[in-house]
Amino acid sequence: MDAVSGLAAAKRIVVKVGSALLVGEDGADRHWLAAFAADVARLRARGQHVLVVSSGAVALGRRRLALPKRTLTLPEKQAAAAAGQSGLMRAWEEALEPHGLAAAQVLLTRDDTEVRRRWLNARATVETLLALGVVPVVNENDTVVTEEIRYGDNDRLAARVAQMIGADLLVLLSDVDGLYTADPRRNPAAEHLARVSRLTPEIEAMAGGANAVDGVGTGGMATKLAAARIASAAGCATVVTLGRRPAPLLAVEEGQRATIIEPSTTPAAAYKAWIAGSLAPTGALLVDAGAADxxxxxxxxxxxxxxxxxxxxxxxxxxxxxxxxxxxxxxGLVRYEAEDAQRICGLKSDAIEGALGYTSGPLVHADDLALAAHAPA
Incomplete structure (x- = not known):
C-alpha cells in the first residue's frame, strides 16, 4: 500500500488540521480553507465520507481577546476556546458552503471516546451526520476540559475519532511532508520514508519535536506517530503529509511526498477483538433458538x-x-440499561417505543457483536 492508493480506496477518512495551518496573522486563513474545502468536496463527490478534526479555537480566541503572548493559564485558555470556537466554525461553514456542503460542530472530551456509554452516543451522532452528507468538524471541548482529563493534542483526538467511527484512513496534515530518518529542518541528509509497514522503536526514534517556529499548535512528529499507533491497532492506516499547500489531499493523490503507516489489522476485526477480549461483561442475555441462529x-x-x-x-x-x-x-454492547432491557424482552421492534417511550433499535446491533470462538458464523 502507498499513500496514493490508500487515499483513493478509503471509504471513511478522518483529516486532522492543526492551528498552524488554520490561523494566520489576521485570524483564520480563508484562502487555505477554501482550497482545502474544494479538496473535501472532491472526495465527497466520489462517495467518500470525510470528517475533519480541527484545531484553532484557542489560537483564534487568543487573538480575539487580545491575550498576551505568553503561556496562558487554564482559565485563560478555556476563555480563549470559548471566544474562538464560534469563529472557527464560521470559517469552516463559509469554506464548505460554496460546495453545497454543511458543516456540523462536534465538541468532545476524553470521556466521549473512553466511556462506553458516551462513546456509543458520540458514535451514533457522527454516523448520522455522515449518512446525511454533512462534514463533521470535531474539536476538543477546551472550554470545559482540564489538563488532567484532556487528550493532550488533536493528533491523539483524531486517532480516537478514527477508531470510534471505524475509519479506513487517518490523514495528519503536518509542517513536513512525511516521516524522515531525522528532522529534515536540522539534518539536510535525512531520508524520506514513503511507507512504514510497522511502527518499531527504531521508527519512533526518528521523530523530532514540535514546530516552534509558528508559535501555535502543540504537536510534532512524535505525537503523530503516537496517533498512528492508536489508529494502526484499530485497523486504520495513517498518512502524514505537508498541509501548507493548496488541496493537500489532491497533492498526495498526484504523487507529492507523503508517508503512509499501514494498519496492523482491519477496523472490523479490531473492533470485534476489543468487544470479545478487552471488556469485562456486566450482564447476560438469554435468547431463544431463532435469535441464537x-x-x-x-x-x-x-x-x-x-x-x-x-x-x-x-x-x-x-x-x-x-x-x-x-x-x-x-x-456485545447492549443498547439499553438492564431494567429497560428486561421490560422489552419478547417484544417486537415496533412495540418498544410504546413500552419505553423511546427506542434505540435492536438490543445489540450486529456491528457491536463478537461471536464466541466456538460459535460458527
Whole structure:
C-alpha cells in the first residue's frame, strides 16, 4: 500500500488540521480553507465520507481577546476556546458552503471516546451526520476540559475519532511532508520514508519535536506517530503529509511526498477483538433458538428473541449472549440499561417505543457483536 492508493480506496477518512495551518496573522486563513474545502468536496463527490478534526479555537480566541503572548493559564485558555470556537466554525461553514456542503460542530472530551456509554452516543451522532452528507468538524471541548482529563493534542483526538467511527484512513496534515530518518529542518541528509509497514522503536526514534517556529499548535512528529499507533491497532492506516499547500489531499493523490503507516489489522476485526477480549461483561442475555441462529449468522439481536436478562448493566456495557442451553454464543454492547432491557424482552421492534417511550433499535446491533470462538458464523 502507498499513500496514493490508500487515499483513493478509503471509504471513511478522518483529516486532522492543526492551528498552524488554520490561523494566520489576521485570524483564520480563508484562502487555505477554501482550497482545502474544494479538496473535501472532491472526495465527497466520489462517495467518500470525510470528517475533519480541527484545531484553532484557542489560537483564534487568543487573538480575539487580545491575550498576551505568553503561556496562558487554564482559565485563560478555556476563555480563549470559548471566544474562538464560534469563529472557527464560521470559517469552516463559509469554506464548505460554496460546495453545497454543511458543516456540523462536534465538541468532545476524553470521556466521549473512553466511556462506553458516551462513546456509543458520540458514535451514533457522527454516523448520522455522515449518512446525511454533512462534514463533521470535531474539536476538543477546551472550554470545559482540564489538563488532567484532556487528550493532550488533536493528533491523539483524531486517532480516537478514527477508531470510534471505524475509519479506513487517518490523514495528519503536518509542517513536513512525511516521516524522515531525522528532522529534515536540522539534518539536510535525512531520508524520506514513503511507507512504514510497522511502527518499531527504531521508527519512533526518528521523530523530532514540535514546530516552534509558528508559535501555535502543540504537536510534532512524535505525537503523530503516537496517533498512528492508536489508529494502526484499530485497523486504520495513517498518512502524514505537508498541509501548507493548496488541496493537500489532491497533492498526495498526484504523487507529492507523503508517508503512509499501514494498519496492523482491519477496523472490523479490531473492533470485534476489543468487544470479545478487552471488556469485562456486566450482564447476560438469554435468547431463544431463532435469535441464537440469527446471532450466529451475524444478525442483530432483537428484543423479540430475548427470554430474560441477568445482571445489572448500563447502556453501552458489554454483555454475554447465551443460547437456551446456557452456552455463550457471543458478546456485545447492549443498547439499553438492564431494567429497560428486561421490560422489552419478547417484544417486537415496533412495540418498544410504546413500552419505553423511546427506542434505540435492536438490543445489540450486529456491528457491536463478537461471536464466541466456538460459535460458527
Amino acid at each position: 440469527a446471532v450466529r449468522r451475524g444478525k442483530s439481536l432483537l428484543a423479540a428473541g430475548v427470554r430474560r436478562t441477568e445482571g445489572h448493566f448500563d447502556k453501552g456495557d458489554a454483555v454475554v449472549i447465551r443460547d437456551e442451553a446456557g452456552v455463550e454464543i457471543a458478546r
